[in-house]
Amino acid sequence: MSVPTIRTRALRKVYGGRREAVAVDGIDLEVPAGMFFGLLGPNGAGKSTVIGMLTTRVDPTSGTAEIDGIDVRRHPAAAKRLLGVVSQTNTLDRSLNVAENLEFHGRYFGMRGREAKARAAELLETFQLADRARSSVAALSGGLAQRLMVARALVHRPAVLFLDEPTTGIDPQTRINLWEQLRALHAQGQTILLTTHYLDEADALCERIAVVDHGRVLADDSPAGLKREHGSDTLITMTVEGGGLEGLRAQAEALPAVAQAVLDGDRLRVTAGDSEGLLATLVSAAADRGVTVHDASSQPPSLESVFLALTGRELRE
């Protein structure tokens, strides 16, 4: 068996201060070379802290993190050679122009001047930034800046590319472009770890997804496996109003096909294995109890329902 590109064992991070905060609570991950891996979870779930520990910028409280078998805590300088990092914010060097951002990154990683220039030119071409080579990075749009950040992370040919919430706050077109670039990189064999709180993004890109919440991994499987295992049920959501909501919920849960019925404010969420005719049954049950149904929808198994099944809540931004 070859060494996994990323491996963590009981990785934990507790931030001190007046009130202790457990950001990551014992995470075990194993990502083989060449995999496109996703960490999916809501904001504050601990995804960024996991990336921070894997990329030497956060000191683990306990546990181990290895990249290609190198312990990042004991040998940070050696581990950094293997990491390419695209962080959430624009961290481009504003004192340097577009091409220089790539050239100097190459030089930090030991490239000679000419080699760094050639590599920068190659990446500018690949990422369609060649006509901006001499521009100030402050003049780049959000999408271009992000493309440059991805290019920069790749200059030294890292073993694994980390992207922390790369599509948060960017426009849909830029998002699609980035997806295409990441798919192309993955097709060339690049190992990628991406964090996201977008279900569709994880579903569209990742071969395997670890669902993270409150610093723990709740499930770790392929998107199809997750849906099979945790999202086999159809999800019916009804927006309801009236007096007998709790009664309606109990009645729904008592139906043989229904796995679970949860009332969340004015929303009743019903998960069921066999959904044949269920929506109609629920709507008429609501009418019998004098409950008004403003809206009702039925959703086939999806990551959305996986997430709901695992965490008991919807993944919202």
Added chain:
Amino acid sequence: MRAGAVRAFGALLLRDVRVLGKNLPGLLVRIIMQPLLFTFVFAYVLPKTGMGFIGGSGFATVLVPGLIATSTFFQGIQSVALQLTQDFGFTKEIEDRVLAPLPVWGVGAGKIAAGVVQSVLAALVVFPIVLVVHAKGQAPHVHVHDVALLVLALLVTCLLGSAFGLAIGVVVEPRQIPFVFALVVLPATLLGCVYYPWSTLHTVRWLQVVVLLNPVVYMSEAFRGVLTPGVHHMPLGVSLGAMAALAVAFTAIGLRGFRRRVVS
């Protein structure tokens, strides 16, 4: 592995020198203005107006070492501390350099090294200005006995300034840096024995003792020792020793603080 770290360090330094080159015109103006105006007013204008109570070649001689010391020192502080406000600011620009394949303290040490380069440049620019700008007959009496000692005093000053800059940059929040400059730079200059030798303070004994906490005092006195030995000054062993000790202390504070800033 070690070779890789050394090359990364070299590349970080090269990056800072490249940025310095881009900002050179503005930088030169910042370096030149204060010493130029000081020598112009005190070694040229005042003697010309006949207000000899403060002017005269004696004063120019006192002024030369002090101005070189402060210009060099504050260039070191500025180059490191002001850069860090950008590096640690909202965008955390330094992140890509922190991820370079060398220990984090090496990235901080690179900042000090770049500060040394910039402050050596400042000394080279200021030196001819303070020697040349004066009224007729007001030339300062500069006499370098030992070039090696001059170089040593210069390098220790540059190191101390840059290390101090790093310490300020990592301890103080970026938006409070201008405040620190007002609070530290001004008193350190005016009470740094720049315009008067330390020995003359014996008439204000408490002040003579208090200013010993000010690094600028040792620099001014050390440059007096190597440039204008005719003016009374502290023994070079004392001034250089104090500067070296302060440089080590600020380097330690700066590097530790740097790590704390970039690794959580």
